[in-house]
Amino acid sequence: MTALEPILVCGVGVVTAAGVGSCTLLDLLRGVDVPATYELPQLKPSDVALPVENDSAMSKRARRLVHRSPPSVIATVLAVTEAWNDAVPVGSESDPGGTFIIVAGTQLQRTVQHEATLAYHRSPLEVSPTYGLRFLDSHYLGLISELLPRADDGIVIGAASASGTVAVAHAMRLLRAKLCDTCVVVAPPCILTDVERVALRSMGALSLGVEPQSVPFDERCSGFVYGEGAGCLILRRESSIVAIGTPPISLVGCATSLHGTASPRPSAVAEAGVMRSALADAHLLPSDIALVNAHGTASPEGDEVELEALHEVFGEDVAGVPIASTKALLGHTLTAAGVVELAACVLQLRHSFVHGHPGIEQSIRPGWRISGREPRPLAPGPVLKNGFGFGGINSTIIMTPASGEK
Amino acid sequence: MGDVVIEDMIRTVLAEVAYDLDPGTLQHSDSFTDLGVDSMDRVEVVSLMLNKLGIDAPVREVGNTDSIRELAERLAERRTP
Numbered sequence: 465m466t467a468l469e470p471i472l473v474c475g476v477g478v479v480t481a482a483g484v485g486s487c488t489l490l491d492l493l494r495g496v497d498v499p500a501t502y503e504l505p506q507l508k509p510s511d512v513a514l515p516v517e518n519d520s521a522m523s524k525r526a527r528r529l530v531h532r533s534p535p536s537v538i539a540t541v542l543a544v545t546e547a548w549n550d551a552v553p554v555g556s557e558s559d560p561g562g563t564f565i566i567v568a569g570t571q572l573q574r575t576v577q578h579e580a581t582l583a584y585h586r587s588p589l590e591v592s593p594t595y596g597l598r599f600l601d602s603h604y605l606g607l608i609s610e611l612l613p614r615a616d617d618g619i620v621i622g623a624a625s626a627s628g629t630v631a632v633a634h635a636m637r638l639l640r641a642k643l644c645d646t647c648v649v650v651a652p653p654c655i656l657t658d659v660e661r662v663a664l665r666s667m668g669a670l671s672l673g674v675e676p677q678s679v680p681f682d683e684r685c686s687g688f689v690y691g692e693g694a695g696c697l698i699l700r701r702e703s704s705i706v707a708i709g710t711p712p713i714s715l716v717g718c719a720t721s722l723h724g725t726a727s728p729r730p731s732a733v734a735e736a737g738v739m740r741s742a743l744a745d746a747h748l749l750p751s752d753i754a755l756v757n758a759h760g761t762a763s764p765e766g767d768e769v770e771l772e773a774l775h776e777v778f779g780e781d782v783a784g785v786p787i788a789s790t791k792a793l794l795g796h797t798l799t800a801a802g803v804v805e806l807a808a809c810v811l812q813l814r815h816s817f818v819h820g821h822p823g824i825e826q827s828i829r830p831g832w833r834i835s836g837r838e839p840r841p842l843a844p845g846p847v848l849k850n851g852f853g854f855g856g857i858n859s860t861i862i863m864t865p866a867s868g869e870k
Numbered sequence: 871m872g873d874v875v876i877e878d879m880i881r882t883v884l885a886e887v888a889y890d891l892d893p894g895t896l897q898h899s900d901s902f903t904d905l906g907v908d909s910m911d912r913v914e915v916v917s918l919m920l921n922k923l924g925i926d927a928p929v930r931e932v933g934n935t936d937s938i939r940e941l942a943e944r945l946a947e948r949r950t951p
Contacts, residue, residue, distance in 0.1 A: 531889040589921045593913040593929060 467747040470714035470864070471636050474646075475551025475698030476807045477543040479504060479653075480794055481691065484511065484542050486550075490811050492793055493819040495839050502678065502691035502795030504653060507538040512545075522548070525611050534576055537607065539694040540652040544608055547648070551698035562616045564644035567604045568631035568651040569799025570622030578657040604652055612648065623720075624853025625761070627651070628802020629861050632697065633718035636861075639701050647699045651803035653692045661690065669728060669763065677823040678796070680760035680789035681767050681834045684825060688761040691795020695803035697810075713810050716846070717746025717862030725856040730766050734858050735773035739848065742860035743777075746846070750778045753785060753862075754845025755818055757809050759852045760789025761796050770850065771829055786842060788835040792821035802851040806861060809847050813865050818842040876942040880919060884938065887914050898938045919945055 478485065481499045482492035484507075491497040509530045512523075526545050530538045576598050583590035597603055601620045609615035623630035628651045635647040656664075664670040671678075671687035678689035699715065719741035723734035743750060758770055775782045790805040791797075797804050812818055820838045827834045844865035851859045877898045885893035888907045896905070902912055916929045919941070925948050932948065935941040 528889045532887065587921075589917070589926065591917075593917050594910055597910065 467716065468640055468745075470702050470716050471639050471699050472702055473697055473713040473715065473810055473863070474700050475547035475549070475696070476810050477546030477548070477550065477696040478693065478804055478807045479507075479539040479542050479695075480693040480797075480804060481505070485546055486807065486811060489808060490815065493790075493808055493811060493839065494815075494817070495820055495822065498793070498822060502689060504535060504539055504692040504694075507535040507542075509533065509538060511538060512541060522611065522613060529607055529611055536572065536575070536653045536655050536694070540604065540607070540650060540696075541611060543694045543696040544611060544648070544650055547696035547698045548612065551700075562644045563612065563614045563646045563648060564635075564638055565605055565608050565612075565615055565618030566631045566635050566647060566649045567601065567608070567618070567620040568649060568803055569627040569654050570601050570620065572601045572604065572652045572654055572799070573599055574657050574660060575655050578659065604650065608648065608650055615648075617644065622799070623857045623859070624855055625759070625796065625798055625801055626851040626853035626857040626859045627799035628695070628804065628806065629849060629851025629859040630720050630802070630853075630857065632699075632715065632802060632806060632861050633720045633859055635699050636715055636718045639699060642701075645700060649697045649699065649803055651693075651695045651800035653694045653800055654798040655692055656690060656798075667728070671762065678762050678791050678793075679823040679825075680758070680762040680792050680821065681771070681787070681828050682762070682821070682824045682826060683828055685762040685764055685767060685828075687763055688791070688796040691791070691797045693794055693797035693800050693804040695800055695807045697803060697806060712866055713813055714864050714866065715861060716864050717742040717744075717748065718860070719745055720857075720859045723856040723858065727856075728854040729856075730769040730852055731856065731858075732769045732772040732776060734856065735770060735850070735852065736776040738858040739773065739777045739850065739860045742848070742862050746862040746864075748846055748862065751781065752846050753778075753848045755809075755812070755842060755847045756785055756787045757805055757847055757849040758787055758789040759850040761791055762789075766852070767828065770852070771832075783829075783832045786818050786833045786835070786840075788818050788821065790819065792823065792835070793819060802849075802859070802861075806849055806863070809849055809863055812842070813844050813847065813863065816842055816844055873939075873942045873946050876919075876923070876945055877938050879922060880915065880938045880941055883915050883918050883922070887911050887918070896938070898942070900938065901936050903936060916941065923949060925949060
């Protein structure tokens with residue numbers, strides 16, 4: 465059996481604590497410019513005055529769509545605009561084939577909902593009628609389809625913290641089945657209100673520190689540190705591409721699974737299983753993997769279980785495999801994590817390095833190649849990316865530097 | 871408060887709500903349709919005006935008006951003296 469046709473990552477767009485755009489994320493990954501926060505910059509509608517060289521009609525639509533919109537919508541529009549301009553050759557507005565939008569994540573309007581509830585308790589008259597549109601996550605489908613020159617179909621996919629990687633897995637399946645030619649995977653920021661933060665803290669998931677540092681795989685880790693980010697990936701089948709400028713990154717394997725629990729509890733057996741399924745899907749062996757971009761939230765149980773699962777899959781060779789969690793730099797961007805961290809993998813492959821874990825002091829696996837404080841050069845090769853979520857959700861995506869290269 | 875004051879208030883609110891409208895060029899007789907103000911924006915303007923004027927009435931009861939003047943008249947009728 466031969467491997468399935470690779471899916472090319474044609475465009476990448478991100479907004480993170482580092483700022484707007486892939487360049488700012490690249491600086492953060494390189495350790496050049498590490499912000500003191502994991503939260504998004506204060507975005508205003510006027511931030512969407514970016515020059516969009518090859519699509520002034522799209523840039524006009526972007527400005528109109530962010531009018532009176534919350535920062536989460538502004539971040540999403542900026543990420544989609546960047547990815548689209550990265551993917552579409554200059555001068556051509558339209559896309560040749562069918563375009564499918566996948567919005568990754570649910571409960572993407574918590575701050576808007578919270579404000580509407582507070583307004584309602586003051587007086588029902590204060591509830592804005594537009595809340596009737598905005599409280600639904602599918603509002604993003606309408607928004608992005610109006611922004612893009614072409615959009616034929618779309619869905620919202622929710623899978624807790626695995627939303628981004630699960631959405632990318634389903635995008636790969638849609639593209640492989642030729643149900644579309646372009647898949648736009650969009651992860652709006654999942655901005656929490658104090659209500660969710662209190663609950664996550666009391667259930668022991670969120671780190672308790674006052675200004676905690678995100679330290680995955682460190683002895684001091686005590687729960688995830690909340691982060692905010694938005695990302696967008698434009699995916700296409702290799703055969704549908706005429707010409708692309710930047711060296712292509714391909715998605716060659718994916719797998720998703722449930723392990724039958726309503727609890728937050730991870731399962732080493734299920735995690736090892738999903739990684740093996742993704743490797744089989746990619747026709748790769750564990751020894752082919754050049755880098756593991758872990759789910760690694762800095763939850764003591766979650767980190768331990770993921771390393772056990774990696775040990776299970778890679779055997780004794782696991783100690784030689786570079787492992788990094790981008791949450792060490794961005795915190796846990798929740799439903800957006802998979803997309804934002806896959807974007808970080810693309811940037812690291814394009815520039816042949818693996819980012820550091822600036823806060824790490826004592827690795828929970830001394831002797832393993834878990835990232836130290838500084839970034840290191842890395843020979844490009846296949847990257848295995850994990851995404852796990854509450855409710856027993858497991859997913860793995862495998863990315864390679866260029867089609868055919870292993 | 872006369873209709874003229876309400877008309878000015880509507881003009882300010884409309885310029886905030888609708889995208890790319892210059893309040894300086896708005897005429898009280900302008901049709902919302904001609905100005906390109908969509909139905910969601912109209913509802914939002916009515917809702918904000920009811921709130922500003924302290925009129926406790928559902929948006930739908932103010933009805934579907936198509937100009938600043940017409941909306942001001944409806945709102946003035948609704949105000950309790």
